[in-house]
Amino acid sequence: MKTFYVTTPIYYVNSLPHLGHLYTMIVADAVARRKRQQGIETFFLTGTDEHGIAIERAAERNHRTPKEQADYVVGYYKKMTDAFGLDTAHGGYDIFMRTTAPFHYAGVSEFWRRMAKAKTPKGREALYKGHYEGWFCAACAAYKAEDEYAPPANAGEPPTCLIHETKLDRVSEESYFFRLSDYDEALLGLYESRPDFVQPEARRNEVRSFVRGGLQDLSVSRVNTSVRWGIPVPGDPQHTMYVWFEALTNYITAIGFGNEQQQRAVGFEKFWPALHLVGKDILRFHAVYWPAFLMAAGVEQPRAIVAHGMWVDPDGRKMSKTLGNTIELDVLNKYFSIDAIRYFCLREMVFGQDGRFGYEALIDRANSDLASGLGNLSSRTLTMIQRYCAGRVPSGNISEEARLSAKRAGVDSDAATISSVVEHARDEVIRHFDNFAFSRALEEAWAIVAHVDKMISEAKPWGLAKDESQKQTLGAVLYRAAEALRWLCVLLYPVMPNSTSGIYQQLGLIGDPSRLDPARLKWGELAEGTQIGEVQPLFPRIDKAKTMEEITNQKSEVRRQTSETTQASIGPNSSGGLGERGISPTLREGAADGALARPLGRAQSLDAPATATEAAPGAEGVANLIDITDFAKVELRVGEVLTAERIPKADKLLLITVDIGEEKPRQILAGIAQYYEPEQLIGRKIVVVANLKPRKLRGYESQGMLLAASVGEEGKPVIATFAEDVPNGARLK
Ligand code: MSP
Numbered sequence: 001m002k003t004f005y006v007t008t009p010i011y012y013v014n015s016l017p018h019l020g021h022l023y024t025m026i027v028a029d030a031v032a033r034r035k036r037q038q039g040i041e042t043f044f045l046t047g048t049d050e051h052g053i054a055i056e057r058a059a060e061r062n063h064r065t066p067k068e069q070a071d072y073v074v075g076y077y078k079k080m081t082d083a084f085g086l087d088t089a090h091g092g093y094d095i096f097m098r099t100t101a102p103f104h105y106a107g108v109s110e111f112w113r114r115m116a117k118a119k120t121p122k123g124r125e126a127l128y129k130g131h132y133e134g135w136f137c138a139a140c141a142a143y144k145a146e147d148e149y150a151p152p153a154n155a156g157e158p159p160t161c162l163i164h165e166t167k168l169d170r171v172s173e174e175s176y177f178f179r180l181s182d183y184d185e186a187l188l189g190l191y192e193s194r195p196d197f198v199q200p201e202a203r204r205n206e207v208r209s210f211v212r213g214g215l216q217d218l219s220v221s222r223v224n225t226s227v228r229w230g231i232p233v234p235g236d237p238q239h240t241m242y243v244w245f246e247a248l249t250n251y252i253t254a255i256g257f258g259n260e261q262q263q264r265a266v267g268f269e270k271f272w273p274a275l276h277l278v279g280k281d282i283l284r285f286h287a288v289y290w291p292a293f294l295m296a297a298g299v300e301q302p303r304a305i306v307a308h309g310m311w312v313d314p315d316g317r318k319m320s321k322t323l324g325n326t327i328e329l330d331v332l333n334k335y336f337s338i339d340a341i342r343y344f345c346l347r348e349m350v351f352g353q354d355g356r357f358g359y360e361a362l363i364d365r366a367n368s369d370l371a372s373g374l375g376n377l378s379s380r381t382l383t384m385i386q387r388y389c390a391g392r393v394p395s396g397n398i399s400e401e402a403r404l405s406a407k408r409a410g411v412d413s414d415a416a417t418i419s420s421v422v423e424h425a426r427d428e429v430i431r432h433f434d435n436f437a438f439s440r441a442l443e444e445a446w447a448i449v450a451h452v453d454k455m456i457s458e459a460k461p462w463g464l465a466k467d468e469s470q471k472q473t474l475g476a477v478l479y480r481a482a483e484a485l486r487w488l489c490v491l492l493y494p495v496m497p498n499s500t501s502g503i504y505q506q507l508g509l510i511g512d513p514s515r516l517d518p519a520r521l522k523w524g525e526l527a528e529g530t531q532i533g534e535v536q537p538l539f540p541r542i543d544k545a546k547t548m549e550e551i552t553n554q555k556s557e558v559r560r561q562t563s564e565t566t567q568a569s570i571g572p573n574s575s576g577g578l579g580e581r582g583i584s585p586t587l588r589e590g591a592a593d594g595a596l597a598r599p600l601g602r603a604q605s606l607d608a609p610a611t612a613t614e615a616a617p618g619a620e621g622v623a624n625l626i627d628i629t630d631f632a633k634v635e636l637r638v639g640e641v642l643t644a645e646r647i648p649k650a651d652k653l654l655l656i657t658v659d660i661g662e663e664k665p666r667q668i669l670a671g672i673a674q675y676y677e678p679e680q681l682i683g684r685k686i687v688v689v690a691n692l693k694p695r696k697l698r699g700y701e702s703q704g705m706l707l708a709a710s711v712g713e714e715g716k717p718v719i720a721t722f723a724e725d726v727p728n729g730a731r732l733k
Contacts, residue, residue: 047097107253375539394475661729
C-alpha cells in the first residue's frame with residue numbers, strides 16, 4: 001500500500017498559537033485528507049519544539065519550570081486542534097510530537113552518534129569541536145551573521161535581531177560544529193537533480209542562491225551552563241544539542257528513527273520520506289541544514305520542502321505576538337465556522353506568497369462564496385427535489401419523445417455538456433491542489449458552482465414543474481444539479497470536511513466523502529430514487545456590520561482593559577467550562593500567556609495585544625511582576641452612581657454619572673448595557689479608575705472607567721462593589 005507522510009513545523013512553546021500557526025496545520029490537514037481520499041495510508045505530524053534558551057526564559061518569566069511551560073502551551077494546542085477539528089479524533093493529525101518525549105531523546109542521540117562518525121563529501125569529519133564566538137538570537141534560536149542584526153543604539157550594548165528587534169546574546173564558548181561548509185556542492189547537486197525538492201520555484205531559487213553564496217560551519221551545541229534545557233550530547237554531557245539540530249530530527253524520531261517505541265507504533269521505513277510544510281521564515285533550516293544533516297547521518301532526503309508565505313497585517317508586517325498584530329484563534333473560533341476559516345485561508349492566500357488577513361474579507365468570502373454560492377446551490381437543489389420530486393433524486397434521462405420539449409425549455413437533452421464541464425473542472429482542481437495552488441483549485445471548483453447555477457437559472461425548474469410535459473426535463477435539470485453537488489462534496493472535502501459531509505448526507509448518501517477519490521468519480525453514479533435527507537442550511541449568512549462591530553468592540557475592549565486596568569483576578573490555572581467550540585476560558589486566559597502576575601479576566605485574553613509581559617519570542621527580559629509603585633500609579637476611588645442611561649444606537653454602552661468626591665460628578669461610559677438596567681445602578685457604590693485619560697466614545701467623553709469582574713464564557717460583567725458603607729472618593733490601595 002502506498003504511504004504518505006506530511007509534517008508541519010513543530011511550534012515553540014514560549015507563546016500561544018495564532019492564525020499563522022493554525023494556517024500551516026490547515027494546509028497539512030487538507031493535504032492529508034486528500035491523500036486519505038486517494039486510499040493512501042497517511043501519517044500527519046504536528047507538535048511542539050520544547051527545548052532551548054527561549055523556552056527556558058519564558059518559563060522563568062512565568063514562574064514555571066520549562067516542562068510546566070511546555071505542558072501549559074501544549075494544553076492550549078490540544079484544545080485548539082480539537083476546536084478547529086485538526087486532531088486525531090476529527091480525522092486530523094496522527095501524532096502530536098513533543099521534543100520532550102523520551103523516545104525523541106533516544107532517536108536524536110542516535111542521529112548525533114551517526115553524524116559524529118560521518119565524513120563530509122570532502123572527506124573530513126562532519127562534526128568537530130571548536131570555539132564559538134558570535135551573536136545569538138534566543139527568539140530565532142539562531143546565530144546571527146553581521147547582515148542579520150542592527151548595530152546597538154548605544155556603544156557597549158549588544159546589537160538587536162532584525163526580525164524580533166530584541167537584544168542578541170553574546171556567545172563565546174566551546175561548541176561542536178557541523179561542517180556545513182563542505183556540503184555546498186552536494187546540496188546544489190540535490191536541488192539540481194530534484195527540481196521539486198524545494199517548492200515553490202521562487203523559494204527554490206532563494207535557497208540555491210543562499211547556498212551558492214557560501215556556507216559556514218554551524219555551531220550545533222551549547223555548553224550546559226548557558227543552555228540547560230535541552231538534550232545532552234552523547235558522550236559529552238557538558239554540552240546541550242543546538243535546538244534546531246534536535247528539533248528538525250523530530251521528523252524522523254516521531255516515526256521510529258533510533259527508537260523502538262515509535263518504530264513499532266509507526267514505522268520509519270514505512271513512512272519516510274516526508275513532505276515538510278513550513279513557513280518561508282524557516283526555509284533555510286529545512287532546505288539547507290536539514291538535508292545536510294541527513295546526508296551526514298546517511299538518511300534519505302525528504303520528499304519535498306514546501307514553503308508558504310506569511311500572513312501579514314494591513315501594513316505588510318508579519319503577524320506575530322511580538323508585534324501584537326495577530327489574529328487570535330479565540331476570536332476566529334467564536335465568530336466563524338471551521339470550514340469558513342479553512343476555505344478562506346486556502347482561497348485567499350496565493351500559496352507561497354504573503355497574504356493579508358482581514359475579518360471583513362473573511363465575512364465577504366463566507367457570504368458570497370459559501371452562503372450565496374455553494375450553500376445556496378445546495379439548498380435550492382435539494383429543496384426543489386423535495387418539492388417537485390417527492391424528496392427522491394429524479395432520473396437524469398430524457399427519452400427520445402421528451403427531447404423536443406427539453407429543447408424548447410433550452411435544456412440539453414443529454415448530459416454530455418455538463419459532465420464534461422464538471423470532469424474538466426475536477427481535473428483542474430486536482431492538478432492545482434496537488435501543486436499546492438489551493439486558491440486556483442478552489443476557483444476551478446467554483447466554476448462548477450457557477451455553471452450549475454446558470455443551468456438552473458436558465459432552465460427555471462419552478463416553471464417546468466407547472467408543465468406535466470416537462471417532467472423529464474425538470475428531472476434532468478435537478479439530477480444534474482444534484483450529481484454536480486455530489487462531485488463538489490468529494491472534491492471539496494479536504495478543504496471543508498464538515499460542510500461537504502453535511503451536504504453529502506443531505507443528498508441521501510451514506511457515510512462521508514473522506515475515502516472517495518475524486519479522480520474515480522463517474523458522472524451518473526448518483527442513483528435515481530435516492531431519498532434525500534433533511535435540508536438544512538450549512539453556511540449561515542454572517543451579518544457583516546453586526547459581526548464587525550462585535551469583533552471591533554471585543555478587540556478594543558480587550559485593548560482598553562489590557563492597557564488601562566485590570567479586572568477580577570482569574571489566574572491561568574483557574575478552571576472553567578468549555579468555550580464555544582472547545583477552547584476553554586482557562587486557555588483563553590492563557591492567550592495572554594506569560595502574564596501570570598497580571599490579573600486576568602476572560603475578555604482581556606481573547607485578543608490581547610502583545611504586551612511587555614507576553615511570553616512572545618523577543619519579549620525577553622521583561623519582568624511580569626509589577627512594583628508597588630506601578631500599582632500606585634492607578635488611582636482607584638469609590639464612586640456613587642447618580643444617573644444612568646442608555647445611549648441611542650449603542651446597545652452595549654451605558655452613560656453614567658458618578659460622584660467620586662470631586663466638585664463635579666464624572667461622566668463614564670461603561671460597556672455593561674447588555675447586563676445591567678440603568679435603574680439598577682443608581683445609588684450603587686462602585687470602583688472607578690479616576691486617573692485614566694479621558695476619551696471619546698460615540699460622541700461622549702468618558703472620564704474614567706468602572707471595575708467589573710468578567711464572569712463565565714461570555715465574560716458577563718459583574719460590577720465590583722462594597723459590603724460596607726464607604727464615603728464617595730475614598731481611595732483604594
Ligand atoms: N520551532 C520552530 C520550528 C521547528 S521545525 C523543526 C519554529 N516555531 S514557530 O512557533 O516559530 O513556528 C513557525 C511556523 O509557524 C512558521 O514556519 C509557519 O509555519 C507558522 N507561522 C507563524 N507565523 C506565521 C504567519 N504570520 N503566517 C503564516 N505562518 C506562520 O519556527
